[in-house]
Amino acid sequence: MKSTHPQxxxxxxxxxxxxxxxxxxxxxxxxxxxxxxxxxxxxTQGVFQVKPGSLFPALHxxxxxxxxxxEWGASENNRRAKxxxxxxxxxxxxxxxTEDWQRIALAITGALQAT
Amino acid sequence: MPLLPRLASLWRNLLRRPQQEQELNEExxxxxxxxxxxxxxxxxxxxAARRAALLELGGKxxxxxxxxxxxxxxxxxxxWQDVRFAVRVLRKQPGFTLIAILTLALGIxxxxxxxxxxxxxxxxxxxxxxxxxxxxxxxxxxxFSQANHSPVEFLAFQSQPQSFTELAAYRPMSFTLTGDxxxxxxxxxxxxxxxxxxxxxxxxxxxxxxSADGQPAAPRVAxxxxxxxxxxxxxxxxxxxxxxxxxDEAVAIIGVMPPQFSLNPVTKLWLNPRQGVPDxxxxxxxxxxxxxxxxYLRLLGRLKPGVSLIQAQDELDALAARLEQQHTDQxxxxxxxxxxxxLFIGDLRQTLWLLFGAVILVLLIACGNVTNLSLxxxxxxxxxxxxxxxxxxxxxxxxxxLLVESLLLALAxxxxxxxxxxxxxNWLLAQYPDAILRAPEIKPDVRVLLFTLAVAVxxxxxxxxxxxxxxxxxxxxxxxxxxxxxxxxxxxxxxLRQSLxxxxxxxxxxxLVSAGLLVRSFARLTxxxxxxxxxNLTTFWxxxxxxxxxxxxxxxxxxxxxTARLEALPGVQAIALSNDFPIQGxxxxxxxxxxxxxxxxxxxxxxxxxxxxxxxxxxxxxxxxQGRAFDERDNTSAPPVVMxxxxxxxxxxxxxxxxxxxxxxxxxxxxxxxxVGVVANLKHDGLQLADSPHCYAxxxxxxxxxxxxxxxxxxxxxxxxxxxxxxxxQLDPKLPLIEPLPMTARMERxxxxxxxxxxxxxxxAVIALLLATIGLYGVMAYSVAQRTHELGIRVALxxxxxxxxxxxxxxxxxxxxxxxxxxIISARLVSGxxxxxxxxxxPADPLTFAALAALLALVALVxxxxxxxxxxxxDPMIALRCE
Numbered sequence: 001m002k003s004t005h006p007q008x009x010x011x012x013x014x015x016x017x018x019x020x021x022x023x024x025x026x027x028x029x030x031x032x033x034x035x036x037x038x039x040x041x042x043x044t045q046g047v048f049q050v051k052p053g054s055l056f057p058a059l060h061x062x063x064x065x066x067x068x069x070x071e072w073g074a075s076e077n078n079r080r081a082k083x084x085x086x087x088x089x090x091x092x093x094x095x096x097x098t099e100d101w102q103r104i105a106l107a108i109t110g111a112l113q114a115t
Numbered sequence: 116m117p118l119l120p121r122l123a124s125l126w127r128n129l130l131r132r133p134q135q136e137q138e139l140n141e142e143x144x145x146x147x148x149x150x151x152x153x154x155x156x157x158x159x160x161x162x163a164a165r166r167a168a169l170l171e172l173g174g175k176x177x178x179x180x181x182x183x184x185x186x187x188x189x190x191x192x193x194x195w196q197d198v199r200f201a202v203r204v205l206r207k208q209p210g211f212t213l214i215a216i217l218t219l220a221l222g223i224x225x226x227x228x229x230x231x232x233x234x235x236x237x238x239x240x241x242x243x244x245x246x247x248x249x250x251x252x253x254x255x256x257x258x259f260s261q262a263n264h265s266p267v268e269f270l271a272f273q274s275q276p277q278s279f280t281e282l283a284a285y286r287p288m289s290f291t292l293t294g295d296x297x298x299x300x301x302x303x304x305x306x307x308x309x310x311x312x313x314x315x316x317x318x319x320x321x322x323x324x325x326s327a328d329g330q331p332a333a334p335r336v337a338x339x340x341x342x343x344x345x346x347x348x349x350x351x352x353x354x355x356x357x358x359x360x361x362x363d364e365a366v367a368i369i370g371v372m373p374p375q376f377s378l379n380p381v382t383k384l385w386l387n388p389r390q391g392v393p394d395x396x397x398x399x400x401x402x403x404x405x406x407x408x409x410x411y412l413r414l415l416g417r418l419k420p421g422v423s424l425i426q427a428q429d430e431l432d433a434l435a436a437r438l439e440q441q442h443t444d445q446x447x448x449x450x451x452x453x454x455x456x457x458l459f460i461g462d463l464r465q466t467l468w469l470l471f472g473a474v475i476l477v478l479l480i481a482c483g484n485v486t487n488l489s490l491x492x493x494x495x496x497x498x499x500x501x502x503x504x505x506x507x508x509x510x511x512x513x514x515x516x517l518l519v520e521s522l523l524l525a526l527a528x529x530x531x532x533x534x535x536x537x538x539x540x541n542w543l544l545a546q547y548p549d550a551i552l553r554a555p556e557i558k559p560d561v562r563v564l565l566f567t568l569a570v571a572v573x574x575x576x577x578x579x580x581x582x583x584x585x586x587x588x589x590x591x592x593x594x595x596x597x598x599x600x601x602x603x604x605x606x607x608x609x610x611l612r613q614s615l616x617x618x619x620x621x622x623x624x625x626x627l628v629s630a631g632l633l634v635r636s637f638a639r640l641t642x643x644x645x646x647x648x649x650x651n652l653t654t655f656w657x658x659x660x661x662x663x664x665x666x667x668x669x670x671x672x673x674x675x676x677x678t679a680r681l682e683a684l685p686g687v688q689a690i691a692l693s694n695d696f697p698i699q700g701x702x703x704x705x706x707x708x709x710x711x712x713x714x715x716x717x718x719x720x721x722x723x724x725x726x727x728x729x730x731x732x733x734x735x736x737x738x739x740x741q742g743r744a745f746d747e748r749d750n751t752s753a754p755p756v757v758m759x760x761x762x763x764x765x766x767x768x769x770x771x772x773x774x775x776x777x778x779x780x781x782x783x784x785x786x787x788x789x790x791v792g793v794v795a796n797l798k799h800d801g802l803q804l805a806d807s808p809h810c811y812a813x814x815x816x817x818x819x820x821x822x823x824x825x826x827x828x829x830x831x832x833x834x835x836x837x838x839x840x841x842x843x844x845q846l847d848p849k850l851p852l853i854e855p856l857p858m859t860a861r862m863e864r865x866x867x868x869x870x871x872x873x874x875x876x877x878x879x880a881v882i883a884l885l886l887a888t889i890g891l892y893g894v895m896a897y898s899v900a901q902r903t904h905e906l907g908i909r910v911a912l913x914x915x916x917x918x919x920x921x922x923x924x925x926x927x928x929x930x931x932x933x934x935x936x937x938x939i940i941s942a943r944l945v946s947g948x949x950x951x952x953x954x955x956x957x958p959a960d961p962l963t964f965a966a967l968a969a970l971l972a973l974v975a976l977v978x979x980x981x982x983x984x985x986x987x988x989x990d991p992m993i994a995l996r997c998e
Binding site for chain 1: 119120121123128136139140141142143146147148149150152153171172177178181183185186187290923
């Protein structure tokens, strides 16, 4: 049986914005990989469906940068899963990237409205 | 991304690889399970849920690969993979690998060898303090600019130190060491007290000279060289403070210098002067400081920081002019500065650059060969590469793989080449010990290692890039369709192969012609008439210094006795005594006043002066042209006489009879000497120099403490020596023979550098020829193998074996002819630079060019013959059938 959710258009996701979204989802608590992609889909109203091929490289990249740490734990239904959590550095990074994004967004919006 | 976490991750990635892989695997499995469960909860059947989950995952391996790719240090891992793969591939083709490595070893090794020499001689500074400030002062007299200085000049130059912080002088001397151990003769010098301060090298043990040692009444002290300390004292720490008897004087040892400290490797000992200025002779009784006529001092200076050579030269010129005004008989004496390193390098610089040029050409030929080999191999691997491209390998990745292979080959070749060069150079320098002045310093060091590495890497990139580029072209379908059997790779690749061969032949010809010109020069040089008969001459030195020979009478008497006894020895036919040996250089020069000609000092002729015994010319085999030779009657109670050589007679008295003319050396109060004979020209200063004027005085009238002895005998030197030694010992047990050698060995020494250069060049020429020939053969053989199909068709259509043979041969020889043509033009350009090294041969010598071009053509013909002959053995049926 097919899913009844409408399939929104897959929008190209720049690596930077993916990082930002992952930081956002993890800012409220720790999640495992599937949890992250579900949450991203949720908070973007289904606009961004992150495939594992993009998600996992991003998660590992961010872990290497020291913004996330990971540890194995039990999931909701007692299955083993790898949980990711923001580090202090990650929180700082989240703040920085959010500010950058808002500044960029403001500038572009203003540019588009200019005559 | 912050640095520290990056490094930590890099570390983790490299070391904990297996664990990470496993974790990733588990993580993805976990993801899959969770997703499946999620889908099941959404309402799908377990099977469908699992399938949907798998679809969404998009392929576990792909995801894993994508994660791996983003990992830090990923490229490093893949590089390591490439290296391991390359090693495997190369091992599978040992033939290619071996040939490539050997070829590269020859190319890189020769470069390393020459660079080692360049490094030691040209690049490394001398091991004195701030060597770039050190200068050498040649004395200039009219018509001769490599003279020594007199004490008056030294003191004058030293007293006005505007440009110099220090100016030191020394007198090379031969010392007889007697006393505790065996009597020994060593070369050394008497040096002014500031000698060691000027050079700025601290002593190894004890102390070196201080200014107190230069005071007029200072006791005589000695500083030992490291080698002498080891050889005579066994490195004994208590040697400092002991007393040595040197030339019958008791001298205290005050210190030892470090190893390899010396301007001249033969200097083993340094003594301080007795009057501040180095003595002319150790037992000289007069006041040395007033000596004006004796030019025996060598001068060294250290420039003040910031002062240039030109500024110092200007100051010295002004000083010399002032001196001339003060002493009108200074006869235009001045000084000429050269930097000390220039002195050491001499004319080796040009020779070395020439050799360097040759090895670069050899390297290019080697690269050409390996490029051709790589091209052939890349063609064979096209299928493999294309398939890899088809399943997703990027071009960069493929190219990198091929580059890693070529770099591995190049580094291996570099390593073998390095070893070859170290052994080869050591062996070669041992054969020619006198050829290069700084030879003991030629050792591999960091710079040479870096150079070798750079050459290897550069070579690897050079011959790997082009074939790699061509092989990884994205021509998928065409390549996959084409049968590898008769794929020549298209016109572009064939043209590349052919151009490489043409270039190699041309380069080989350039090296061959250069070597040929040098060989002919050397042959011409050794064929020069030296003006005496060099065969069967046993030679040695004696130094009649020391108290026993203090008076002229003692000196003369000794030599008279010696001559009588030596002549009585069986096998000895004649004896020649002088103050220097021919070919090795004239010891003393002076400018003459000629009776009847009032010449200003600056215009006077500067001639070589030699003191000889009466039988000298007869013994040396030099012709007497006019007049008479000296005899026993020409002694101190007879009027002074001289003999002149032909060059001098022609110079001074071109249309007159020189006999009876009078000339004068020295101060105006000296008596005139009459010319009594004219002899043929002797090459006193070297075979390659033109004849210059020389003048001879009888030993009985001008006794000299440093005597060269040449015995003409029917016996070999080795056979004669024992008897000669015994004879001398009988007369004076403390007088050793210095440097007993056959005359031919002495002449050989002057030719040593040239001979070494020649040997090296010829070696490189042979290597170049070998490599080019092998390359030609390889390309021809490959081409024939690839064209089996085509040749089969030709034969089937009626071509005879002869036609096929001619076809292949003609194609091969066309390339060779083209190469030779280009080579001749290039060689002519290059030989222009060679001109300074040539003797008796013009740079455009047609004989050399023609002979070597013919040789190359012949060898190339042989190289083409075999593949051409093989082509005729192609069986058309087999050729047509194979696909």
